[in-house]
Amino acid sequence: MASKRLIVSALVAVAGLAAGCSLVPVEEQQEPRRGGNSNDTVTRSLNDVERFWTSEFGRIADGAKFAKVQGGYYPYTEADPPPSCGGQPSEYQPNAFYCPADDFIAWDAQQLIPQLQEDYGPLLVGVVMAHEYGHAIQARVLTGELPTVVLEQQADCYAGAWLAEVLAGNSTAFKNVTNKQLDDAVAGVLTLRDQPGTPALSEGAHGNAFDRIRALQDGVEEGVETCAGYNPRNLPVTEVPFTNARDEASGGNLAYDDAVQLLAEDAQSYWQRTYPQLAGAEWPALPVQPFRAGSPPECPQPDASAEGRAFYCPDGDFVAFDSTELGPALHQRIGDYAVGMLLGDLFARAAQDRRGEATRTERGQLTVDCLAGSWTNDLLTRNQRQSKVTLSPGDLDEAVTALLAFGRAAEGEGPTAFDRIAAYREGTLKGLRACTN
Helix, strand or coil: CCCCCCCEEEECCCCCCCCCCEEECCCCEEEEECCHHHHHHHHHHHHHHHHHHHHHHHHCCCCCCCCCCCCEEEEECCCCCCCCCCCCCCCCCCCCCEEEECCCCEEEEECCCHHHHHHHHHHHHHHHHHHHHHHHHHHCCCCCCCCHHHHHHHHHHHHHHHHHHCCCCCCCCCCCCCCHHHHHHHHHHHCCCCCCCCCCCCCCCCCCCHHHHHHHHHHHHHHHHHCCCCCCCCECCCCCCCCCCCHHHHHCCCCCHHHHHHHHHHHHHHHHHHHHHCCHHCCCCCCEEEEEECCCCCCCCCCCEECEEEECCCCCCCEEEECCHHHHHHHHHCCCHHHHHHHHHHHHHHHHHHHCCCCCCCCHHHEEEEEEEEHCCCCHHCHHHHHHCCCCCCCCHHHHHHHHHHHHCCCCCCCHHHHHHHHHHHHHCCCCHHHHC
16 A cells, blocks of 8 residues: 555644535334334434433533524425525535524435435434534534534534433433444444545535544543534544545555555564564564465364454464455455455454453454554554555545444344444554553
């Protein structure tokens, strides 16, 4: 991945709040089935979000009383477009938005919302509505002039604070949410991201999937006060433009064989440098054994990932992965750093096992994800000019997409992909020290 670059940076510029800033797209008895009436889901979600803010608004507004959206709620279609916003004529777009000038929320009831519910489940529809209501909250607390990407991620964070209520069983709209339903919603959030290479300070920027999921998780874990504190100085934004036309034309992707070779070599080098800090011992070279689909090398008790198509073998002390179907499919469908996520997971499993720690418990799996993220952190923070391997726009999105594919929860089994992404993010943003606490 030579010439690939991505730099973790804080936003430092200031921009105004644009009218209508919004999301940009592409069971249990009380949760509607997929393909059900999405407008009913929207109505119940908005009622529940209002219940939430009635309780929480005073925490971020010096005790002030919450005032509901006054301009109304508008499902729209091509035949019946949304009302004008601030006097600007409306037109049909597959979107959902809050209009600050006239204090209303509108959503595409023809295409966007029904499709999100069909593909990812009703909970994602609730998250979308909670995000839009987050913009209404910003208007009520007079956030002031902030870059659009900060406002969008703050709205994601507010949506996460509402989601925490859902997960705690306090929602009137969603009951008994399962790990699978949560992971399906997270998968939907991945589709609501900026295109790779979008500058974070560009007009209308919302953030990449890595950052948007981080903001959502901030809300879930820390609540509305943390969300209200977002500003250009404390919000880590990991999206920057491509550095040249060649990199942009390739999408920042290396050829599959090059990606496997360079990433495996880099992971080996990383653990040779850092394993002594983790375990107080030297790192023996870890053999990497690609294999043809259906013909894995012999291993009595493989520590498996990706539904068994990749594994660390404790007995033989090697890692192996399906290089004829799994690897190429990750590369083609997601990108080259999905292959990096696969290798990062395998090397992290080896590191965890070699130091005598569990990998197959829930806590062990989350440590593995954090350790994989620590390698990503090294790629992000090292001297870029002296490295054969650096990251490009979109690579972190590729990593979390791959992790979601590896770790999406079955009903009642293991940590959720939501939790696994949080652990990976800790390692990515804070490095190895975050994985040893």
